[in-house]
Amino acid sequence: MAISDMRRQYSMGSLTEKQLTPHPLTLFKMWLQDAIDAGIPDPTAMTVATVAANGQPSQRIVLLKDVTEEGFVFYTNLGSRKAQEIAANPKVALHFPWFFMERQVRICGTAEKLSAAENARYFFSRPKDSQLAAYASKQSQPISTRELLMTQFHQLKEKFANKSLPVPDFWGGFRIKPHQVEFWQGGEDRLHDRFEYNVDDAGNWQTQRLMP
Incomplete structure (x- = not known):
C-alpha cells in the first residue's frame, strides 16, 4: 500500500465547549492523567522546539517533569543545543503526541530557568546512575565512540561509589x-475538534474553536 493511501477514521472521542476549563493547564492535567491511566508508552514525553540564531528550528523529545498553572518543566544539560538556543531566544513550542488516544496538545510559551533550589531538589531525587550520566555526557558535543562515553561513566561511578555527587553547575531545568495552548481531538471524516486558548493582556485565558 502506498503511504498516500494509508488512512483511518478517528472515532475515539470528541471535545466540546462544555468540557473546556477556565485555565488550559487544568484541562491539560486531566488529559495527561487520561494518558497515564490508559497505559500508553511514555505519556510525559513531549517535543521541545527551539530556533537557532540562523532561524533554523530544531526539535527533540524530552520528558515533562512537572506541570502547574505556572508552566511545564523539564531538565537538561545547559550546554546542550536546546539550552543554548533557549538562551538566545526563549520562545519555545511544546507538543504532546498522544496519538494512541487520538489527541494532541500544542503549546507556545517562553522559557525561564529554574532556581538552584528547584534544580537541586530534582537532581537528588534521580537515581544515582542518572546523576552520573549527567556528569559523563557533554550533551550535544561530538564524541568519537560510545566506548569512550561508557569509560567516562564507569570512571565516575567508581569515583563516587561511596559519596554523593554535587549538583552540576552545567545542568538545570526550564519552565515554559x-x-x-491548543487541544486537538481526532474526529470522523477528518472533522477534528480543536480549541485554542490564548492569554490576553490582563492575564486571562480566552478560548476559540478552530477549523480542523
Missing part, C-alpha cells in the same frame, strides 16, 4: 510559561 505558556501564552497559547
Whole structure:
C-alpha cells in the first residue's frame, strides 16, 4: 500500500465547549492523567522546539517533569543545543503526541530557568546512575565512540561509589510559561475538534474553536 493511501477514521472521542476549563493547564492535567491511566508508552514525553540564531528550528523529545498553572518543566544539560538556543531566544513550542488516544496538545510559551533550589531538589531525587550520566555526557558535543562515553561513566561511578555527587553547575531545568495552548481531538471524516486558548493582556485565558 502506498503511504498516500494509508488512512483511518478517528472515532475515539470528541471535545466540546462544555468540557473546556477556565485555565488550559487544568484541562491539560486531566488529559495527561487520561494518558497515564490508559497505559500508553511514555505519556510525559513531549517535543521541545527551539530556533537557532540562523532561524533554523530544531526539535527533540524530552520528558515533562512537572506541570502547574505556572508552566511545564523539564531538565537538561545547559550546554546542550536546546539550552543554548533557549538562551538566545526563549520562545519555545511544546507538543504532546498522544496519538494512541487520538489527541494532541500544542503549546507556545517562553522559557525561564529554574532556581538552584528547584534544580537541586530534582537532581537528588534521580537515581544515582542518572546523576552520573549527567556528569559523563557533554550533551550535544561530538564524541568519537560510545566506548569512550561508557569509560567516562564507569570512571565516575567508581569515583563516587561511596559519596554523593554535587549538583552540576552545567545542568538545570526550564519552565515554559505558556501564552497559547491548543487541544486537538481526532474526529470522523477528518472533522477534528480543536480549541485554542490564548492569554490576553490582563492575564486571562480566552478560548476559540478552530477549523480542523
